[in-house]
Amino acid sequence: MSTALAVLFDGVVYSSWLFLMAAGLTLIYGVMKILNIAHGSLYALGGYTAATIAGAWLAAGHAAVGSYAMLLVAALLVGAVMGPLLERGLLKWMYGKDEVVLLLITYAAFLILEDAIKLVWGVESKLLPEPYSLPGNFRIGTLAYPVYNLVLIAVAVVVGLALAWALYRTRQGKLLLAVIHDREMSAAMGINVDRVYLATFTVGAMLAALGGALTAPMISVSPGIGVEVIVLSFAVVVVGGLGSLGGAAIGALMVGIVRSLAVRYWPEAELFTIYFVMALVLIARPKGLFSPPEARKI
């Protein structure tokens, strides 16, 4: 019984982390039809910035609780700088090209950012263990878990609810849904599509950076952390259906729990299972679990 609970808890923690990454990715795809490979670099940037800012905060002798705020500041900062920079500086000039070409363009941006990170922060790894160890542990049965895991789950739930509320309950969100539904018609009705794109991409970038910032205390931040994350979050959004927020949540839960089952009962297959789930879902539902039907145009 307690094993089952532990497996489930591990799965949910991992799912929360996956969801933070996948939510931004699926939002950007839903609105802009861009599958953003550079999302992984934004995650890495979030991690590095958090390690730097929160590290400086702690080194200056401020209260350790404030380092959590610094993680958030790092995420907002990265999103607010990199979002507009990428969207206005690069993607804006590429709209109208094929989805696959746009994929390649973000791949190019990913390659550039990977080296830019190395140039700024060097190749040594950065550590920021305090926010992780500070709140201590709690117990499930006989197993001890860091309280930080609960923080991760809470953040994911709050982000999910906030996004859903913003999308379906606010005026701005409804404008966004209109743009998703029909970009040209929305523009004709007077919606500033340009601005919607910019806002979407910036929010997506902030979510990626938030994922990185929250991960920074758990790992050693080193070059290449974005490379693996990007294919993982791809798997999640493709399972859920590209562009669907609820799909990203379900996809994250499926992938997270399957992974923790694999880690517990068949550790050799850990990586294997994640992509196996993705392949299975795509075989059964070629466009993911929650994707709207599309008309074929001749």
Place this chain on the structure above:
Amino acid sequence: MSRDRTAAALAVTCALLLAAAAIAPQWLVFLLALALAKGLVVLGLVLLMRTGLVSFGQGLYFGLGAYASALLANRAGLADAALMIVAGTVCAAAVAAVLGLLLARYREIFFAMLSLAFSMILYGALVKSSALGSTDGFNLHAKAFAGVALAAGVERRVFFAVSVLALLVVAWLLHRYLSSHWGRLSAAIRDNELRVEYLGASVYRVVYVNYVVAGALAGMGGAFAALAVGHVDPETAYWTTSGEFVFIAILGGTGNVLAPFLSAAIFEGLRTVANQYAPNVWQMSLGVAMLAIIMFLPGGLWTLLRRRAA
């Protein structure tokens, strides 16, 4: 219509490369051998791209080809390069023939993502299999070609010469294929596959055949790469390797069967220079080059050559 000069260009290129195999210094032979191996993979990718499909998972077949040939040498004790190349190609083609049944139904981003997923499954399996050396992979040493024992130091040159001959045959066949009925159907599918269906051709069958051919070529490239490097590791199936192939394909363009080899040679050459002088900005320069190509030369470097010729 301009005269087809591909045959002549192919013959001249191969003659030059064979001469290089005999007299070029060891490092250049190594570089060219790797470029040719990757060029073979990219040739398959170009075939898919002409059908309108971009695979972000050719690393699957590259890795399969490399591991199949390496295992044959190491575990089965058949360290004969000819057998290894055949094994790598056949193994990749067989897997492509199965997966192709499924993948031929997917398009655009879903095709790219599903092929990525399959390559990552192989990567995940290889990384965790300690019998195959996990992340380190293992070394292999081929001692013979088609029953003829090879002296140490000469074998790399022989393998390279073999890959040049493979290039000659494969590129010529593919060139013929592209100008045949089916090859032209591929381009039509890229433009508008629904109309192709209405005209009575089977889109599925064309995509399937192209997919299997691309898989077989990637397997052959993997086997040649394993022979050239003398080592295999799971990195061959990782998505960044597949991304590299896509990059080389975009760099060269899909205009001609020689374009992938030209751009693979440029790519490997630049990488050698960058590793020497600026290892920290190598990826960055790749990214910038890719953006420049997409913006200013959508047909790849090959269009530059064409413009000069015309």
